[in-house]
Amino acid sequence: MATRADIPRTSTTPSARLNDPDALIPSDGVEPPHRPARPSHPVTGGKRRRRMMGKIIIGAALALATLMFIYPLIWLLSASFKPRSEVFDNKLIPETFTLDNYVRVWQEAPLALWIGNTAIVTILGAVAVTISSALVAWGFARFRFRGRNVLFGVVLATMMLPGAVTMIPRFLIWDGLGMVGTLTPLWAANLFGSAFYIFLLRQFFLTLPNEVFEAARIDGANHWQQFWRIGVPLCKPAMIVTLIFEFQAAWTDLMGPLIYLRDSSTFTVPRGLKALVDQFGVAGEFAWEIPITASVITTIPMIILFFVAQKHFIKGVATTGVKG
Amino acid sequence: MASVIAGKKEKVQLRPGQRRNRRRNVRAALLFISPWILGMLVFTAWPIFYSGYLSLTDYDVINDPTFIGLDNYAQMLQDPKVSLALWNTFIYTVVSVPLQVLISLALALLLLRVGRASGFFRTAFYLPNMTPPVAIGIILLLIFNGHDGLVNEILEVFGIDGPAWTTDPDWIKPGLILMNLWTLGASVIIFLAALHNVPQEMIDSARVDGANSWQVTTRITVPMISGTIFFIFIVNTIASFQTFTEAYTAYFGAGGTTYSTDAALFYVIYLFQQAFEFLHMGYASAMAWLLFVIIMAVTAVQVLISRKLVYYEGGR
Structure with missing residues (x-):
């Protein structure tokens, strides 16, 4: 199978560069080569001291910011190992280390069921939206037909539409189909592609050089083969970005499950977590260790996903910004 | 523009075979985009029309909708909770979006100066974005707790008697705004990517002309990425108008609360309740x-303002 590197890179024009996430951001953690540390002025002693001070201040500011971003997560993790009486002691290391909370949360809530439900919704939703959006993006990127630009304008316009406008009729559709209370409404609409991902993938497909497909066509590849055998493998990075973005969106969504799920046995983890806050936290028996521990269990898969696909997340996020 | 299989648009004499080919191309193209067309008709177009119709009716799902003209809209004008929710959402947006933009831009500018280490910081800054919003709502209730929350404990070190962030109506929104700042890592990454695209020659030549770091930042780098700043502004404003999950988790839901949560009643929360x-x-x-x-109007105003303020390379 062809890989990205096998293809002659003709995308050196500015517009092509703009469409290529790889070209936009330096690979992870590495500065772009054209950025020298400093212009080489003659450095006097005073200047050097000032520069040193500047470095220290910047370092301190960033360290402080890092602490603010990371500490709440560490606090949460630490609290999940504390007995109820110590949850709010704000100590980094639990005075009494206990795994009871994890045992109890497993007894109090059908957590395995919730995780299973979430996994179903997440995997089906992410796979469905990736394949369908890629198909549609391909149609917009590789063909020219009358009305194409108008239709693509409609794709972009639907991105602007607040979800609240379509929320109620969509609910009525699923209600009419008798599917409220099941997991289907949470992922099935993804079978039809999603505007944002269609846009993202189309941008990517547009950067592929035409010659490759011309050659494939002459060799007898039909449209489907061109898409599946050449387009998809070449655009794997963008497909992965779509997959993990949707994975995260589906795993963390609360509003959908609030609207569509009724019985606790059908809950996804965020919906279940909300139920636990209501039951044990805000107005309940003030057993905060339960929602805390459940929060940790809900968050950890996302943290793992991030560290596994960190490069793709950073690239994906950066690309979404540059489209502006 | 897009390189395409079928020829150019201008009229060319086609042999019958070619014409057949082109027709086949159109059919293939429509096949590829058919999932979206279907989904758009069922899950977007029809809902838009039906929602417009429903807005003119009285409908409770059980009984058929009864047409009542513009009564709903008239009632909205008089509903104190609608104006309250609008006000809450407005204040929240007006304070939190500029703060978000300023802080994330500042952080991105700092990251630009630490070279290789920026990878580590970027990761650290992005981690909160991976936290499910429900969990963020829970973290909010915990660390902003008025009695023994982490935030007030830190404030105490500086001799400040922290407010009851999660129960005092005056402090609920500030708490939500601060918590919201926790997830600005995505904006930092977008800004950083834009900053890396600013041509180094420009910065170098300004330096040669004697500009200091502050001047380079305010006169070159920031104007050069004004398009991205504007983009973040609009996207965050639209998202902020639709804020839901964190506030809903913390202050609404089946549990009910013993204190008034009017201060956290954002527009989409009230809409959801209705x-x-x-x-x-x-x-x-x-x-x-x-x-x-409202969102369209606000976006339009922002676009108009941006015409004056945003620099687009090579004009528009």
């Missing part, structure tokens, strides 16, 4: 249309 708790589907649809109009 639709799915009180089953006022018609009224909620009207509310959705008002939200749509």
Whole structure:
């Protein structure tokens, strides 16, 4: 199978560069080569001291910011190992280390069921939206037909539409189909592609050089083969970005499950977590260790996903910004 | 523009075989985009029309909708909770979006100066974005707790007697705004990517002309990425108008609360309650249309302002 590197890179024009996430951001953690540390002025002693001070201040500011971003997560993790009486002691290391909370949360809530439900919704939703959006993006990127630009304008316009406008009729559709209370409404609409991902993938497909497909066509590849055998493998990075973005969106969504799920046995983890806050936290028996521990269990898969696909997340996020 | 299989648009004499080919191309193209067309018709186009119709009716899901003209809209004008929710959402947006933009831009500018280490910081800054919003709502209740929350404990070190962030109506929104800042890592990454695209020659030549770091930042780097700043502004504003999960988790829901949560009643939360708790589907649809109009208007104003302020390379 062809890989990205096998293809002659003709995308050196500015517009092509703009469409290529790889070209936009330096690979992870590495500065772009054209950025020298400093212009080489003659450095006097005073200047050097000032520069040193500047470095220290910047370092301190960033360290402080890092602490603010990371500490709440560490606090949460630490609290999940504390007995109820110590949850709010704000100590980094639990005075009494206990795994009871994890045992109890497993007894109090059908957590395995919730995780299973979430996994179903997440995997089906992410796979469905990736394949369908890629198909549609391909149609917009590789063909020219009358009305194409108008239709693509409609794709972009639907991105602007607040979800609240379509929320109620969509609910009525699923209600009419008798599917409220099941997991289907949470992922099935993804079978039809999603505007944002269609846009993202189309941008990517547009950067592929035409010659490759011309050659494939002459060799007898039909449209489907061109898409599946050449387009998809070449655009794997963008497909992965779509997959993990949707994975995260589906795993963390609360509003959908609030609207569509009724019985606790059908809950996804965020919906279940909300139920636990209501039951044990805000107005309940003030057993905060339960929602805390459940929060940790809900968050950890996302943290793992991030560290596994960190490069793709950073690239994906950066690309979404540059489209502006 | 896009390189395409079929030829150019201008009229060319085609042999019959070619014409057949082209027709086949169109059919293939439509096949590829058919999932979206179907989904758009069922899950977007029809809902838009139906929502417009519902907004003119009284509908509770159980009984058929009754047409009541513009009554829902008239009622919205008099509903104190609508104006309260609008006000809350407005204040929240006006304070939190500029703060978000300023802080994330500042952090991105700092990251630009630490070279290789920026990878580590970027990761650290992005981690909160991976936290499910429900968990963020829970973290908010915990660390902003008025009695023994982490935030107040830190304030105490500086001799400040922290407020009751999660129960005092005056402090609920500030708490939510601060918590919201926790997830600005995505904006930092976008800014950083834009900053890396600023041509180094420009910065070098300014330096040669004697500009200091501050001048380079304010006169070159920031104007050069003004398009991205504007983009973040608009996207965050639209998202902020639709804020829901964190505030809903912390202050609403089945548990009910012993204190007043009017301070956290954001527009989409009230809309959600109207639709799915009180089953006022018609009224909620009207509310959705008002939200749509407001978001469009705000975006339009921002675009107009940006025409004056944003620099686009090579003009528009």
